[in-house]
Amino acid sequence: MKSFHTFRPVLLEAAGIEDGFSIKSYRSRGGYAPLERLLVEKKPSEVVELVKSSGLRGRGGAGFMTGLKWTFLPKDHLGPIYLCVNADESEPGTFNNRILMEEDPHQVLEGIIISAYATRASTAYIYLRYEYPKSWDMLQTAIDEAYQAGLLGDDIKGSGFSLDIYLHRGAAAYICGEETGLIESLEGKRAWPRIKPPFPAIEGAFRKPTVVNNIETMACVAQIARRGIEWFQSIGIPADPNNPRDPGSYGPKLYCLSGHVEKPGCYEAPLGITARELIEHFGDGVWKGRRAKAVIPGGISMGLMTEDELDTPLDFAGPGTVGCLGLGTAAVVVIDDTVSIVDFLHNSCRFFAHESCGQCTPCREGTSWSLRMLERIRAGKGRLRDLDLLTEIGDTMGMMPGSTICGLADGAAWPIKNSITKFRDEFEDYIKQTNPNGYMETDPVPALPIVTTH
Amino acid sequence: MIANPRILTDGMVARIEALASRYPTKQALTLPALHIIHDELRHVPLEAVVEIAQLLDLAPAEVQDTLTFYQFFYQEKPHGKVRAFVCRSISCALRGGEQVLDHLCKKAGINPGETTSDGTITIEAAECLGACDFAPCMLAGSDLHKDLTHEKADAFLESVRRQNG
Numbered sequence: 001m002k003s004f005h006t007f008r009p010v011l012l013e014a015a016g017i018e019d020g021f022s023i024k025s026y027r028s029r030g031g032y033a034p035l036e037r038l039l040v041e042k043k044p045s046e047v048v049e050l051v052k053s054s055g056l057r058g059r060g061g062a063g064f065m066t067g068l069k070w071t072f073l074p075k076d077h078l079g080p081i082y083l084c085v086n087a088d089e090s091e092p093g094t095f096n097n098r099i100l101m102e103e104d105p106h107q108v109l110e111g112i113i114i115s116a117y118a119t120r121a122s123t124a125y126i127y128l129r130y131e132y133p134k135s136w137d138m139l140q141t142a143i144d145e146a147y148q149a150g151l152l153g154d155d156i157k158g159s160g161f162s163l164d165i166y167l168h169r170g171a172a173a174y175i176c177g178e179e180t181g182l183i184e185s186l187e188g189k190r191a192w193p194r195i196k197p198p199f200p201a202i203e204g205a206f207r208k209p210t211v212v213n214n215i216e217t218m219a220c221v222a223q224i225a226r227r228g229i230e231w232f233q234s235i236g237i238p239a240d241p242n243n244p245r246d247p248g249s250y251g252p253k254l255y256c257l258s259g260h261v262e263k264p265g266c267y268e269a270p271l272g273i274t275a276r277e278l279i280e281h282f283g284d285g286v287w288k289g290r291r292a293k294a295v296i297p298g299g300i301s302m303g304l305m306t307e308d309e310l311d312t313p314l315d316f317a318g319p320g321t322v323g324c325l326g327l328g329t330a331a332v333v334v335i336d337d338t339v340s341i342v343d344f345l346h347n348s349c350r351f352f353a354h355e356s357c358g359q360c361t362p363c364r365e366g367t368s369w370s371l372r373m374l375e376r377i378r379a380g381k382g383r384l385r386d387l388d389l390l391t392e393i394g395d396t397m398g399m400m401p402g403s404t405i406c407g408l409a410d411g412a413a414w415p416i417k418n419s420i421t422k423f424r425d426e427f428e429d430y431i432k433q434t435n436p437n438g439y440m441e442t443d444p445v446p447a448l449p450i451v452t453t454h
Numbered sequence: 455m456i457a458n459p460r461i462l463t464d465g466m467v468a469r470i471e472a473l474a475s476r477y478p479t480k481q482a483l484t485l486p487a488l489h490i491i492h493d494e495l496r497h498v499p500l501e502a503v504v505e506i507a508q509l510l511d512l513a514p515a516e517v518q519d520t521l522t523f524y525q526f527f528y529q530e531k532p533h534g535k536v537r538a539f540v541c542r543s544i545s546c547a548l549r550g551g552e553q554v555l556d557h558l559c560k561k562a563g564i565n566p567g568e569t570t571s572d573g574t575i576t577i578e579a580a581e582c583l584g585a586c587d588f589a590p591c592m593l594a595g596s597d598l599h600k601d602l603t604h605e606k607a608d609a610f611l612e613s614v615r616r617q618n619g
Binding site (some may be wrong): 171190 | 548581
């Protein structure tokens with residue numbers, strides 16, 4: 001029997017419990033006791049060590065080691081140090097943070113308080129996307145309850161440690177999920193990502209040392225404090241002993257399943273469950289008895305897996321082995337066999353053309369030109385040469401080719417490169433059928449009327 | 455010089471100032487201030503930008519720079535009494551989100567991004583609303599409309615008209 005059959009949800013423990021979001025319910029499930037114990041028993045540096053040795057990797061998309069990130073903060077800094085919690089969840093297909101904030105906000109808060117203690121931050125900002133008004137209310141209520149219970153504010157439980165948590169509302173911009181874009185936005189400016197280094201740990205919000213962590217990462221910190229390192233490492237995929245650079249994929253993960261499945265939803269499973277297992281065990285299969293043509297493993301910027309690749313484990317290393325960018329946000333989107341991959345790529349290009357912040361030329365121009373080309377292809381004026389041009393755009397924009405400041409362009413480029421590689425026949429057939437007289441043209445063609453992306 | 459009537463009410467200024475202790479700089483109040491004004495007026499006119507700048511010791515251009523970056527804020531004129539965002543990103547698109555958007559706009563007699571002539575409703579295409587488990591979905595005010603169909607869209611429009619007509 002595979003581990004996900006017997007796995008009991010931990011992060012989603014409160015889902016389905018009446019009043020699961022209240023402080024009373026959270027306490028009755030063992031919440032906040034670990035925090036109170038830790039404030040007495042452990043020094044901040046010991047908490048950093050705890051999280052570091054648990055192997056927890058950030059759940060926001062990049063999968064960087066959380067504890068290691070904390071160690072980059074300068075030692076003995078006079079302060080202030082800031083903790084920014086990234087709740088600007090905007091990657092298409094992703095909603096796990098929303099579920100956590102709505103169903104169990106105190107779990108998130110306990111993780112934030114522990115993380116702030118470890119990093120010696122006395123102010124934490126939760127940067128929450130505009131589109132989550134319910135999360136705002138649930139979190140604000142929980143914060144108020146925590147202040148009343150003496151778990152926030154000055155001298156928490158007589159420990160000498162003080163913390164304030166503030167909610168900060170975004171304004172519907174994907175780029176604010178990039179950690180330095182988030183910081184700029186918090187400071188009241190346009191959310192243009194910063195050139196790194198310096199990294200936020202050295203110079204972040206308000207020019208002070210700053211840690212930026214995702215909401216689900218915070219919930220994992222709370223669970224590690226409650227259940228320990230051994231428990232955490234008993235779940236997931238261990239580090240590859242033959243690869244010293246592989247930190248492993250430990251712990252539970254929230255997978256968001258959507259698109260063409262019978263039962264879309266947010267499901268908790270050990271890291272390493274396969275897309276096929278998720279779709280069949282949790283999602284009741286592809287909808288209407290159809291077959292999956294492709295599956296996005298972790299948000300649209302990760303690219304596609306084909307039906308043959310669905311047995312790939314969805315841990316931090318898995319999707320990369322089949323040509324995807326990575327695990328990303330673990331948002332699994334199922335695309336059935338009635339969907340045209342041209343339409344998929346058009347949707348992806350439109351998203352990134354809309355969300356590019358415009359700071360770096362390769363991204364601003366690359367995303368908008370790739371959208372215009374897809375518009376032209378869908379208008380029956382595509383040429384086979386366009387596929388090479390699109391690939392060229394994909395190869396030249398992003399941090400990996402070294403032409404942009406942040407990773408947005410890599411996320412825009414990946415679905416282009418990946419879907420044209422994996423579904424080239426379908427693209428070629430589409431172009432030949434819709435443009436029978438012109439598909440071999442190679443001369444420059446006039447652009448269609450300006451596409452509005454907004 | 456005769457001072458123009460102020461756009462920011464005392465109440466708005468008080469709400470902005472109440473947040474000041476949360477941030478080490480005044481500039482960080484820009485986004486909260488824009489939200490406070492936008493929530494009430496459904497747009498942030500240029501005069502309000504100048505007043506925010508005065509309040510936060512900034513140049514008006516700095517506030518305007520931030521405002522225009524987020525295409526969220528209206529400036530020339532207010533958005534409708536109800537502002538509806540219909541998701542067009544991948545999970546919703548796979549389940550008919552774009553058809554719902556077209557249907558809704560057609561029924562309301564506007565294009566996406568426009569406001570009905572009576573000022574009742576603005577309908578906009580939105581990128582992922584983070585409610586893919588309820589695709590296709592729409593956020594109107596603070597209400598999330600789940601698993602939209604053309605019928606549900608009709609009923610929504612009807613109720614908006616009834617309440618604001």
